[in-house]
Amino acid sequence: MQTANVFSSKHGIEHERWFSNEDSYSRLFYRDLKIKYCKAFSGRDIVIVPPGKEMLHHIEDCQVIIPEHIKVDHSLLSTAKKIKLVQTGAGFDNVDIDACTQLGIWAANAAGVNAQAVAEHVMALILSYYKNIPFLDAFMKNRMDEKQLDYTGSEIKGKTIGIIGLGAIGKKVAEFCRAFDMNVLAYARNTVVQSDGFVKMTDFDNLVSASDIVSVHISLNQQTKQLINKAVFKKMKNTALFINTARGGIVNERDLTDALKNRDISGACLDVFESEPLPTDSELRNLCNVILTPHTAGMPDGLKFHKKRYDFFVNNIKRVENGEEPESKLNQLL
Numbered sequence: 001m002q003t004a005n006v007f008s009s010k011h012g013i014e015h016e017r018w019f020s021n022e023d024s025y026s027r028l029f030y031r032d033l034k035i036k037y038c039k040a041f042s043g044r045d046i047v048i049v050p051p052g053k054e055m056l057h058h059i060e061d062c063q064v065i066i067p068e069h070i071k072v073d074h075s076l077l078s079t080a081k082k083i084k085l086v087q088t089g090a091g092f093d094n095v096d097i098d099a100c101t102q103l104g105i106w107a108a109n110a111a112g113v114n115a116q117a118v119a120e121h122v123m124a125l126i127l128s129y130y131k132n133i134p135f136l137d138a139f140m141k142n143r144m145d146e147k148q149l150d151y152t153g154s155e156i157k158g159k160t161i162g163i164i165g166l167g168a169i170g171k172k173v174a175e176f177c178r179a180f181d182m183n184v185l186a187y188a189r190n191t192v193v194q195s196d197g198f199v200k201m202t203d204f205d206n207l208v209s210a211s212d213i214v215s216v217h218i219s220l221n222q223q224t225k226q227l228i229n230k231a232v233f234k235k236m237k238n239t240a241l242f243i244n245t246a247r248g249g250i251v252n253e254r255d256l257t258d259a260l261k262n263r264d265i266s267g268a269c270l271d272v273f274e275s276e277p278l279p280t281d282s283e284l285r286n287l288c289n290v291i292l293t294p295h296t297a298g299m300p301d302g303l304k305f306h307k308k309r310y311d312f313f314v315n316n317i318k319r320v321e322n323g324e325e326p327e328s329k330l331n332q333l334l
Helices: 025-042 053-059 074-079 097-102 115-130 133-141 168-179 204-210 230-235 253-261 307-321
Strands: 003-008 015-019 045-049 062-068 085-087 106-108 160-164 183-187 199-201 213-216 241-244 267-270 290-292
Touching (some): 053 062, 097 106, 115 168, 204 230
Parallel strands (some): 183 199
16 A cells, blocks of 8 residues: 655645545545544645556645655655655654755654554553463354363563663553563663663663563664564573564564574564565464564554644644744754
8 A cells, every 4th residue: 555645735725635545445434534634623625646657746746745655765755846844653764864854855753642552552462462362362252162271371570571762652661561560671772761760771682682572662774674683583582572563674574483483482463564564475474473463553543543643743734834843853954
């Protein structure tokens, strides 16, 4: 699916252009809900066009683009002569920040707006895994004889979670883990990040080797691409649970699959993948020690409509229109 939200000023009338090839009822319902919201709070009319050549034609008049699953590079930006802002969600690995800066275009993400949703999802995955919720649910719905019930579970009190990346999401996960009487280790590339007395900062190697649970909360870039690979999985406990709700490209998926099949680690909970949607023939779909969700950790409801995020987007658009810097900027213009 390729989608992008674009604000433009063709013929002096403000429009939002929504480029989408979504055709399912639920996606259309979500799209319509989003459109109504943006109309109400931005005062803009909306034009819907499909991706491809027609999208490129309309981008020529854009002032703002909110890209979803499309690459925003120098080539695309150079066709958008009026663009002032590239606004992303939490992740921005699909945007060439340097190209934005070179062309005098603000780039901003919405860091932290989905922290609560993602952190809740992480805790739901941890509890589902250790309490065997998927297995027990299937057991009951398949009307199995309860005398034949045989499984192992665990309490999470006293377990050590290692959080890779202590930004807004990582901090929220740590906060939740405190309530469950867990121990928290954290690793952050930003040396300014300090321990709060509960979270113990440590180096990367110690975190992956000492943790019962390893949860990834960093952005995808050249330094973090396939950071989690065979060598890292070998350093983990063979009882460790690996969780990724950040970006699929941070993990070498082949190495992860092998580690799960060979029981180098105990299991994994995954919301993101190297290729999305996850291919139907992916081996991950067949592994009993894996819990999968379809990149929905950051969404607060089933419609994938995130009011807090779109409030942030509209506010940033207004800031740029008024000659101000956007919040959560990713670059600096002279």
